[in-house]
Amino acid sequence: MKNLLLAALVFCSSYLSAQNLPAIAIEDKKMDAYLMNRKPATLTVQIKNLPDSVKKINIKYTLVQLGGSMQATKYAETDATGQVKIILDENLPYQQIWLDAGNYLYTGIYVDKGLTVTVDTRKVPKDGAYMIGEGITFSGYDGELNTVMNKKVLFKKKERERLVNDLRAVCNWRKKYTADAFTFKTDSVLRLLKSIDSEFISGYPKYGWAVNNETLSEFYGEICIAYWNDTIPGQLIKQINAHQPIFTSNDGVMFYKYLGIYTMAKKRFKKESALNSIMMLCDSLYTQQRSDLLKLFLLESEKDNYARTYPMIISSIKTAWCKKIAADEMIKVDDNQKRIDSVLALSTKLEKADIGTPLIRLPFDASLYQLDTIANIDSFILNLKAKFPNKALIIDFWATWCAPCIADMPFSKSLHQKNKDLPVEYIYLCTTSSSSIDIWKNRIGEMQIPGTHIYVNDKIIARLKTVLNAEGGFPTYVVIDVNGKVNKSKITRMEALDRESLKKTVGL
Structure with a gap:
């Protein structure tokens, strides 16, 4: 059988x-059976017609994933022929990757079995290509799908973005409407989104399934957000439960994440038994497969307590491929934690602490540094701790173009100014990605944020996030408390902290 x-x-x-x-x-x-003997896919990037003076191109790729962090950023370099082959870490189907090929291309791709992205530098625009265009070719098993899906991103882009913004606005103000009025408004937006999709699909009927599936993942994810701390009406929850994402993509993964948050926010749990109660609730409401998927998102929130909670989560998961993701995540988190513990244990032995090239000191108590290269990632963490002995560190990973980062900065500033007597150092690590040192300085000057500011090469940012078990987007906060313990999930936003919660967060 x-x-x-x-x-x-x-x-x-x-x-x-x-x-x-x-x-x-x-x-x-x-x-489970489908993934049993499935090999990870290969992504090939080929840069053609490079000038003789250019020896290699930096390739940055951010993988969308299920598990501890929704995204993980990695780097590669082309060889002498302008090519690089990347074998993905996991064998997930239709995994979305956000790809930066030097200054020539930024695109979102789906890799299922094999994809080649070719960039002809003589044909791409001077400021680079976005998604697809002249000089960009997708080929291989997944080539045609990616050609279509990137054209779809550009099709009536502004009109679609306006509709999505309208949907989010309605969801944000759901409680202002009656249930029928809210459903009418959101359904109206969905009909318009589907109308755009149908117009596009008429030219590419073979890929209607892909377009429709991603649109519904995004739509139902937003609906789940709207009903956090409330109950989704019967007919609507039936539609949500019937939807099944095909892509391991931003929209597909966020659908599950938002559904999980909705599910867990519906009920108050006793702190001592919250994790088991949450997992039992998921098992009672959903199929085993959906429940196990939702449990994977507990890995992020439970990261600081992984030694106790990860075995509980892994034991609860029955779906084999989900259990493997959780088990692999525990190994990675444990290895990183042991590494950090051993590094921080050496901090008292340092006589000199180098955290980058000193630039300027600003009158509002801000010290600016630049960090372009580093021989050893552990040395930087060690130097950072030694630079501020007997202090807890709040590390803020941010970007000059990140709206949530900028929005949270004033709260960080206020917290700093009101609690100067506490032994806490605020360290802001800004990525160089899609920014410049002048823009960075201007942002700091405009907001007048005190603390230690370091403009860090994006490759170093990615490595630091991995080592600190803090992979993901911006902003991301990491706490190294007064006892030298690293905590990633202590802070979700600075706005939520006051003096008492700050003291608790940093171990005072």
């Missing part, structure tokens, strides 16, 4: 491949 099942799955997989139809949904029962 088992052999017959495997044979059927092989046949289905071959048939789907031949027809270029969608693979099974992420939470489909057949996913």
